[in-house]
Amino acid sequence: MGRATAANGNGHAEFPSDLASPVTRYRQPDGGHHGLRTVGRVFFWLFALVVMLSSAFAGGLYLFFHESLAATRPQTRSEKAAVAKLDVPLPHAPAIALVIGYDKRYGESGPGRSDTLMLIRADPQAKAISMMSFPRDLSVQVRCPSGWFTGKINSAYATCKEEGALETVKALTGLQINYLITVNFHGFKQVVDKLGGVWIDVDRRYYHSNAGVGLGYQYAKINLQPGYQLLRGSDALDFVRYRHADSDLYRNARQQLFVRAVKDQLSSASITKLFGVVSAITSNVHAGEGGNGGRAIPARTILRFAKLAYGLPPGHVFQARIQGLTGLYDLTAPQSSIQQAVQDFVNPDLEAGDKAAAAAGVHRKHRSKKGPRPQQVTVVVVNGNGVDASALNASTELHQRGYATEFPANGAEANAPRKDYYKTIVYYNPARAQAQAAAHQLATLFGAAEARRGFPRRLAPMAGEAMALVVVGTTYHGSIAPIPLDRTPRHEPATVTRNPRATLSALRPLRRRVPFKLELPAVLESNSALVGPARVYSITHGHRAVRLAFKKPASCESIGIACEYWGIEETDWSGAPVLAGRSFEHVLGGRTFDFYFSSSHLHMIVLRQGGATYWVVNTLLDSLSNETMIAIARGLRPLAR
Numbered sequence: 001m002g003r004a005t006a007a008n009g010n011g012h013a014e015f016p017s018d019l020a021s022p023v024t025r026y027r028q029p030d031g032g033h034h035g036l037r038t039v040g041r042v043f044f045w046l047f048a049l050v051v052m053l054s055s056a057f058a059g060g061l062y063l064f065f066h067e068s069l070a071a072t073r074p075q076t077r078s079e080k081a082a083v084a085k086l087d088v089p090l091p092h093a094p095a096i097a098l099v100i101g102y103d104k105r106y107g108e109s110g111p112g113r114s115d116t117l118m119l120i121r122a123d124p125q126a127k128a129i130s131m132m133s134f135p136r137d138l139s140v141q142v143r144c145p146s147g148w149f150t151g152k153i154n155s156a157y158a159t160c161k162e163e164g165a166l167e168t169v170k171a172l173t174g175l176q177i178n179y180l181i182t183v184n185f186h187g188f189k190q191v192v193d194k195l196g197g198v199w200i201d202v203d204r205r206y207y208h209s210n211a212g213v214g215l216g217y218q219y220a221k222i223n224l225q226p227g228y229q230l231l232r233g234s235d236a237l238d239f240v241r242y243r244h245a246d247s248d249l250y251r252n253a254r255q256q257l258f259v260r261a262v263k264d265q266l267s268s269a270s271i272t273k274l275f276g277v278v279s280a281i282t283s284n285v286h287a288g289e290g291g292n293g294g295r296a297i298p299a300r301t302i303l304r305f306a307k308l309a310y311g312l313p314p315g316h317v318f319q320a321r322i323q324g325l326t327g328l329y330d331l332t333a334p335q336s337s338i339q340q341a342v343q344d345f346v347n348p349d350l351e352a353g354d355k356a357a358a359a360a361g362v363h364r365k366h367r368s369k370k371g372p373r374p375q376q377v378t379v380v381v382v383n384g385n386g387v388d389a390s391a392l393n394a395s396t397e398l399h400q401r402g403y404a405t406e407f408p409a410n411g412a413e414a415n416a417p418r419k420d421y422y423k424t425i426v427y428y429n430p431a432r433a434q435a436q437a438a439a440h441q442l443a444t445l446f447g448a449a450e451a452r453r454g455f456p457r458r459l460a461p462m463a464g465e466a467m468a469l470v471v472v473g474t475t476y477h478g479s480i481a482p483i484p485l486d487r488t489p490r491h492e493p494a495t496v497t498r499n500p501r502a503t504l505s506a507l508r509p510l511r512r513r514v515p516f517k518l519e520l521p522a523v524l525e526s527n528s529a530l531v532g533p534a535r536v537y538s539i540t541h542g543h544r545a546v547r548l549a550f551k552k553p554a555s556c557e558s559i560g561i562a563c564e565y566w567g568i569e570e571t572d573w574s575g576a577p578v579l580a581g582r583s584f585e586h587v588l589g590g591r592t593f594d595f596y597f598s599s600s601h602l603h604m605i606v607l608r609q610g611g612a613t614y615w616v617v618n619t620l621l622d623s624l625s626n627e628t629m630i631a632i633a634r635g636l637r638p639l640a641r
Contacts, residue, residue: 072281073296074288079182081145082162086290087176090475092423093448094123094346095305097179100157100165101255103186103241115185115241116255117153117165119175121345124308125444131256132320132345134169135248137331143167152330173342178290179297185241187284189233197230198261199577201617204531204549204565206242227535227547228569228576228615246562248331249321253620256319263309263317264577315353315583315597320345321621340485349484353583353597359491360602360626362586362595371437374402377467379442381405382414382459384421384471391415394446394472397480401445409464417458421473424449427459432467439468448475487600494631497526503548504639506534511641514544516572516612521548523635525566525628529554543573552619564623568632569615579606579613588634602626605633 074080089095101116121130136154144160144167151159156168162182170177192198206224222238224231231239240258243251289297321344324337349355379398383391391414399405408414424446428439430453439451455463463469500522507518513536528550539545548568556563582594596604601622607614616633618624624632 070296072285072287074180074286074294076161078161078163079180079286079288080294082166082180083288083290083292083294085163085166086180086288087178088291089178089289090448092124092450093475094121094125095178096121096175097181098166098169098177099181099183100162101183101185101188102157115154116183117157117169118252118255118259119169119173119177119345120259122305122308123348123444124304125440125447125449126316126348126350127308127311127313128316128318128348128350129309129312130318130320130345130348131259132322132341133252133256134172135252135322135325135331137248137327137329138322138325139327139330139332140168140172143171172338174339175342175346179287181285181287184284185237189237190284191233191281192231192236193233195262195265197232198236198258198265199228200231200236200239200258200261201228201567201569201578202226202231202239203567203617203620204551204563206239208244225535225537225547226531226549226565226567227537227545228539228571228578229537230540247328249325250562250620252321253319257620260317261578263312264581314581315599316350318344318348318352318599320348343482343485344487347482347484348599349487352487352600353595355486355488356597356600356602356626357584357586357595359488360630361491362588362630371441372434374398374441375404376434377438377442378404378406378465379438379468379470380408380414380463380466381470381472382408382416382462384416384418384425385474385476386419387474390472390476390478393478394470394476394480398442398445398470401480401483403442406464406466408462409466410461412462414462416471421471422475424473424476425471426451427455427463427469427471428453429463429467430454435467442468442470445480446470446472446476447481448473489600489626492625492627494627495526495625496523496628496631496635498523498635500637503530503534506530506548507546507639510534510536510546511639514546514570514572516544516570517610517641518546518570518639519607519609519614519636520639521568521632521635522637523632524550525552525624525632527554528552528566531565539571539573539576543571545569545571545573552623564619564621566619566624567615567617568636569617570612572612574608574611574613576613578604582606588630593633598622600626602629605629607633607636609638 074083097120099116099118099120101118103115115136117134117136119132123129134153136152138153139150140153142149142151142153142156142159142164144156144164146160153168156164162180166177166180202224204226206222208220208222220238220241222242224235224239236258240255241251242254287297288294289301320341322333322337322341325331325333381391381395381398395405395414424443426439426442426446426449428435428451430436436451436453443449443451455469459469459471500520502524503521507520511518531549531551535547537545537547546569550566551563552566553563579594581596583597585592585594587593592608594606594608595602596606601618603618603622605616614636616629618629
């Protein structure tokens with residue numbers, strides 16, 4: 001309007017001015033999509049906000065994860081000296097870690113005491129984890145930098161810290177150790193609490209108060225009832241360290257039971273809990289890797305092992321035990337027993353559960369395919385590492401193992417076109433039935449090896465009609481993995497007695513105190529006795545449980561030997577973490593049972609009936625035979641309400 005006015009005498013527009021044109025009223029044309037455009041803008045900015053928040057969160061996670069890993073790197077001079085003596089882990093090959101759990105109280109001088117020495121082996125090819133514990137009172141040759149002496153194995157850490165413990169275990173077992181992990185047991189409580197506790201099957205009543213006990217007989221207090229329960233930090237520590245009414249064998253078994261329970265629990269832990277766990281770990285756990293120069297273990301390595309642990313097939317956590325131990329407070333074992341335990345540790349029998357079940361008369365309805373027998377596998381071996389006779393040695397060993405080894409086809413030499421293969425590669429012919437399974441079997445024999453589909457163009461003429469072609473790499477050191485020792489127990493009659501009255505009086509008063517039907521154990525192990533009254537308790541919010549504990553032998557206390565305890569748990573809680581790891585299910589007498597094997601030992605068998613579960617749990621050392629466990633489970637009978 002201002003531009004439309006005429007100029008006055010001063011050269012300015014008049015105000016108010018005349019209108020240059022008539023006022024016009026009009027309607028803005030309807031675009032038709034204005035509302036959608038508005039919604040689109042809103043969603044765009046919401047999406048942008050989510051992306052920014054996600055990026056910030058991911059960046060925070062990245063920084064948190066890497067800073068946490070940095071905090072766990074070796075800190076002390078002794079840790080760094082020990083890490084320098086670790087063996088370098090090979091990519092995709094089995095790796096072994098030495099875990100040192102030590103106890104150092106506030107104000108205590110010296111390195112503290114190593115309450116736990118445990119080897120853990122992770123095998124990515126076989127998808128298996130093995131554990132081997134050493135009793136702290138085991139008499140060994142202690143290897144310190146300053147010299148050797150004979151003493152208890154836990155004195156290695158007390159005398160010469162991590163370096164002494166590492167060298168002592170390496171000399172005792174002859175194993176290469178790739179990782180060192182040290183855990184402060186009092187920080188262990190923080191880790192358990194941050195996880196929200198750990199669900200443990202407590203086999204019996206654990207109690208000690210020190211009240212009225214002389215100074216010479218005082219030890220850690222403990223107060224635990226039998227039954228499957230959530231243990232917080234202090235109670236969990238008391239449980240894994242207890243050994244005063246039994247021995248180190250049982251302590252080791254409790255510690256390995258705890259490791260398996262933590263593995264089950266981490267699989268379902270929330271992000272919030274995991275943040276807390278990581279924070280507690282960084283304050284109390286130090287870890288080093290061989291060949292890493294004392295730096296933090298790479299994030300990709302941690303994630304690889306975490307993925308392996310998360311995706312383990314049922315029954316693929318194995319326990320190797322040293323047999324033939326003698327003594328009470330000073331334990332000794334022949335070197336042959338230690339080597340047998342080492343053999344079980346590095347070569348777990350992946351079919352142990354299946355074979356043990358078959359020996360006990362239980363045949364799996366849906367048995368997984370294990371691949372062809374070696375005699376059915378035709379294989380050609382060629383050299384890919386440039387080391388003379390590598391292919392010949394590998395081919396000879398495979399032939400001795402029963403494989404149908406063949407010379408390269410078309411008169412070719414047993415040499416690959418390249419000599420820079422790092423890992424051993426097993427190529428297989430996809431047109432041959434079971435070739436893939438055979439290739440994976442072969443790969444496990446070579447350790448750091450992988451199976452690949454199809455023959456490369458330059459290798460195909462050498463393979464001919466063979467099912468598989470093996471190109472040995474530099475990770476092959478002249479020998480394949482030894483055959484796992486067959487620990488399948490021989491079939492034997494169940495040692496049981498039919499005696500429903502032994503538990504009837506204990507269970508009958510509890511019928512109205514639980515919302516599910518109780519099962520009466522009509523069949524018991526012949527040399528066992530019920531310990532105390534049956535325990536009824538709230539297992540978790542909204543669910544009840546009953547526990548029966550039995551000691552074996554019944555006269556153990558009177559004859560002065562360590563008692564073993566097995567139990568029966570009955571509950572309407574179907575979400576217990578331990579129930580997720582069954583080996584297989586089987587129908588017996590028209591009822592469905594879940595079987596839980598630990599190597600060749602049936603550790604637990606569970607009946608599912610009417611919305612409740614009924615567990616028969618073996619002793620810590622799995623001393624009840626598989627046949628006995630099955631007979632007890634089959635003997636469960638509904639108790640009329």
